[in-house]
Amino acid sequence: MPDSDWTSDEMMTIAASRLLQDGAICFVGIGLPSAAANLARATHAPDVVLIYESGTIGAKPEVLPLSIGDGELAETADTVVSTPEIFRYWLQGGRVDVGFLGAAQLDRFGNINTTVIGDYGAPKVRLPGAGGAPEIAACAGEVMIILRQSPRTFVNKLAFVTSVGHAHGGSWRAESGLPGKGPTAVITDIGILRPHPETHELILTDLHPGHSVAEAEEATGWALKQAEQCAETSPPSAVELRALRDLNERTARAHSSS
Amino acid sequence: MADITTLEEAVAGLIQDGDTVAMEGFTHLIPHAAGHQVVRAGKHNLTAVRMTPDLIYDQLIGMNCVSKLIFSWGGNPGVGSLHRFRDAIEKSWPAALEIEEHSHADLANAYVAGASGLPFAVLRGYVGCDLPTVNPTIKSITCPFTGEQLAAVPAIRPDVTVIHAQQADRRGNVMMWGITGVQKEAVLAAKRVIVTVEEIVDSFELKANSVTLPGWVIDAVCVEPGGSYPSYALGYYQRDNGFYKAWDDISRGRECFQAWMQRHVVGTNNFAEYTQSIAAAQVKEAVGA
Numbered sequence: 001m002p003d004s005d006w007t008s009d010e011m012m013t014i015a016a017s018r019l020l021q022d023g024a025i026c027f028v029g030i031g032l033p034s035a036a037a038n039l040a041r042a043t044h045a046p047d048v049v050l051i052y053e054s055g056t057i058g059a060k061p062e063v064l065p066l067s068i069g070d071g072e073l074a075e076t077a078d079t080v081v082s083t084p085e086i087f088r089y090w091l092q093g094g095r096v097d098v099g100f101l102g103a104a105q106l107d108r109f110g111n112i113n114t115t116v117i118g119d120y121g122a123p124k125v126r127l128p129g130a131g132g133a134p135e136i137a138a139c140a141g142e143v144m145i146i147l148r149q150s151p152r153t154f155v156n157k158l159a160f161v162t163s164v165g166h167a168h169g170g171s172w173r174a175e176s177g178l179p180g181k182g183p184t185a186v187i188t189d190i191g192i193l194r195p196h197p198e199t200h201e202l203i204l205t206d207l208h209p210g211h212s213v214a215e216a217e218e219a220t221g222w223a224l225k226q227a228e229q230c231a232e233t234s235p236p237s238a239v240e241l242r243a244l245r246d247l248n249e250r251t252a253r254a255h256s257s258s
Numbered sequence: 259m260a261d262i263t264t265l266e267e268a269v270a271g272l273i274q275d276g277d278t279v280a281m282e283g284f285t286h287l288i289p290h291a292a293g294h295q296v297v298r299a300g301k302h303n304l305t306a307v308r309m310t311p312d313l314i315y316d317q318l319i320g321m322n323c324v325s326k327l328i329f330s331w332g333g334n335p336g337v338g339s340l341h342r343f344r345d346a347i348e349k350s351w352p353a354a355l356e357i358e359e360h361s362h363a364d365l366a367n368a369y370v371a372g373a374s375g376l377p378f379a380v381l382r383g384y385v386g387c388d389l390p391t392v393n394p395t396i397k398s399i400t401c402p403f404t405g406e407q408l409a410a411v412p413a414i415r416p417d418v419t420v421i422h423a424q425q426a427d428r429r430g431n432v433m434m435w436g437i438t439g440v441q442k443e444a445v446l447a448a449k450r451v452i453v454t455v456e457e458i459v460d461s462f463e464l465k466a467n468s469v470t471l472p473g474w475v476i477d478a479v480c481v482e483p484g485g486s487y488p489s490y491a492l493g494y495y496q497r498d499n500g501f502y503k504a505w506d507d508i509s510r511g512r513e514c515f516q517a518w519m520q521r522h523v524v525g526t527n528n529f530a531e532y533t534q535s536i537a538a539a540q541v542k543e544a545v546g547a
Contacts, residue, residue: 030336053362054284054437066336066499069285071492074436080467083284083309083440084370087363092382111386115359120392126347128333128340131310135363135383164386176385177406255499 006236008189009148010244011208013039014236016100016146016187025049026098027091027136030068032146033100035247036187038064042243051090053132055081063254064247087132091139094179099140101133101163103147105155108201108222110145110165110183112137113158120160130162137163142184149188149219156221166200173200190216191233193224201225208233260430260453260476266528268452268478269295273304277417280307280369280448281314284439285335286492289422290314291485291529292454297321298524307416309365309440310335313488313505316342317523319355320515326356328414330365337502341509351512359393364411369440371413372447384409419448422486423471424493426455427462430473435465436492442469451475454482456494465493482529 006014016036020026022045028037030052038061041048050059054069058078065073074080081090090096104127105113114133118124137143143165147153165183166173173182183202186193192206204216204226217224236244261268273279273296281289293314296304305326308315313334318324320342332343346355360368367379380399390396390409399410421441423434432453434441445451453476462470473479484494488501509515522539526532 054286055439056437066502067285067497068335069437069439071286071436071490071496074286074467074492080437082438082442082469083362084366084443087366088370088381092363115388120388123348126332126339126344129329129331129359130361130389131331132362134361134387134389135381138383138385161386161388167386172386178385179382 006241008208010241011233011236012146012148012187012189013244014240015192015206015208015233016144017043017240019144019185019187020045020048020098020100023047024097025051025095026100027051027053027096027140029101029133030065032102035064036146037100038247039240039244042247043240051086051096053083053086055083055086057081057086057090063251066255087135091135094139096136096139097141099136099143099180101136101143101145103145103153105153105158106145106147106186107155107158109167109169110143110186110195110202111158111161111167112145112163112165113160115160115162117159133163137165137182138178138180140180142181145183145186147186147188149190149216151219151221154220154222166195169200170198190219196225203227204230206231206233209235260426260473260479262426262430262458262479265292265295265454265480265482268480269299269301272450272452272477273299273301273418275302276304278305278307279418279420280414280416280444281420282308282439282441282444283422283486283489284310284437285497286437286439286490287422287434287441287486288312288314288489289420289454289485290487290489291482292420292422292452293318294523294529294532296323297519307414309362311340311343313340313502316340316505316509317519319343319346320352320509321519322352324355325353326358328358328360328365330360330362334502334505336499337506341506342515345512358395359389360396360411361389364396364409365414366440366443368411368414369443369447372415373443376413378410378412380408380410382408414447416444416448418450418452419444420452420454421445422454422482422491424456424491425459425462426453426479427459430476430479431462432471432473432476432479433462433465433468435468438467438469442471445471445475450477452478452480454480454485456483456485456491457481484533485529487533
């Protein structure tokens with residue numbers, strides 16, 4: 001694919017990577033968040049510190065890990081600590097600037113479900129569960145969420161709140177006593193949503209090139225509001241695209257040989 | 259003091275039906291050989307504790323060794339669902355599975371409390387979350403100094419903890435390095451401990467991030483080379499990502515899963531035979547036999 005052309009998934013990963021500042025201490029989930037964080041490290045944020053919940057602090061993988069505890073994360077980390085330590089001292093201790101999460105489902109206040117579709121006691125689909133996400137969502141300075149936007153993922157009411165965002169909105173988060181300020185951005189394949197400063201309902205603030213407000217509305221299970229001035233995301237630069245494709249090619253090569 | 263013994267003897271002697279068993283290892287050093295031996299020995303009605311149930315507990319659940327699961331993330335890492343885990347929860351196959359579900363931070367803290375001889379653990383978590391509504395063991399407590407509401411969870415005290423490590427010495431001391439997860443806490447929280455190792459060495463060489471467990475907190479040390487495969491042992495072999503992907507197909511259907519387990523696990527006598535059995539199957543597949 002030429003540099004003038006890109007996929008929605010590539011745009012999503014690149015847009016997410018841009019939100020990560022150089023030098024930030026970032027607690028990273030596996031999959032899309034890990035891809036965006038490593039792209040940031042390969043482009044504008046070489047000094048971002050990546051922490052994976054397996055206890056690897058300052059991991060610098062050459063390829064994207066398939067699991068949260070791949071050997072390369074340990075071998076390239078500044079230090080490797082135990083599971084209790086990563087959650088107690090580093091996350092709960094307030095050392096993390098950004099929690100970078102994925103989700104199965106999300107609602108208008110940035111609450112996340114990764115537990116179950118349907119009734120908890122008699123589930124239609126049993127999902128993997130909480131993992132580290134509830135405490136990342138509670139304790140990281142801020143939370144960014146990356147997932148593809150569709151009526152199945154952006155739902156009006158969650159079957160289960162696994163990790164809290166802004167709960168039912170308004171001043172809930174500020175009054176909750178939680179140390180982190182919760183979700184500040186949700187990056188999708190269509191655009192970026194951010195919480196309204198007062199209601200804390202997620203509103204569309206950015207559209208990726210080639211996508212429309214109508215498309216974003218259709219892909220959302222609630223009546224999606226938009227900012228007065230919806231910004232258009234800058235298209236991927238040649239440098240960003242090359243870095244992402246190199247990363248994905250190295251990853252595919254590494255994981256197909258094992 | 260640890261007995262250096264066979265895994266068959268360790269599992270037969272130290273794990274009883276109905277026990278609470280923790281098999282830990284966070285992606286790295288997952289004790290697969292020991293999990294297989296629990297299946298072969300036909301252990302039943304276990305309460306199985308593990309932060310990330312993974313393939314090892316998918317096998318134990320599918321083979322009806324487990325009646326209750328205490329966990330915090332049940333997936334096939336980087337691949338998707340654990341089909342046997344899902345089938346047990348969604349369709350009660352092969353039997354109903356009671357679940358007690360936590361978050362990672364919660365379970366990690368609960369192991370720390372167990373290792374510390376405390377009745378419960380305290381953490382800042384679960385505010386606004388639904389897990390406490392479905393898990394009555396998650397409660398809240400008021401800090402006596404600040405008045406802050408915090409989450410409280412009971413300590414985990416397994417009857418038996420099972421882990422895999424890289425090395426033991428001849429006196430049964432154990433050393434592991436790389437990602438060491440919650441194994442030290444799980445060992446120190448348990449009444450009885452089984453450790454499988456890659457090899458026995460005369461003396462340990464210093465490694466970065468190493469954890470050493472003295473032999474006197476361990477009951478049995480068993481040499482099982484490759485014993486965490488398809489997970490990995492840093493310094494010995496890599497994670498077989500291909501196997502994790504293949505497990506998605508192997509485990510998706512009940513009959514296919516059972517046939518695979520019968521052929522490669524129940525139908526072999528030990529992990530060395532298992533390894534030969536799946537290697538032979540892979541060769542046959544490669545030549546189209």
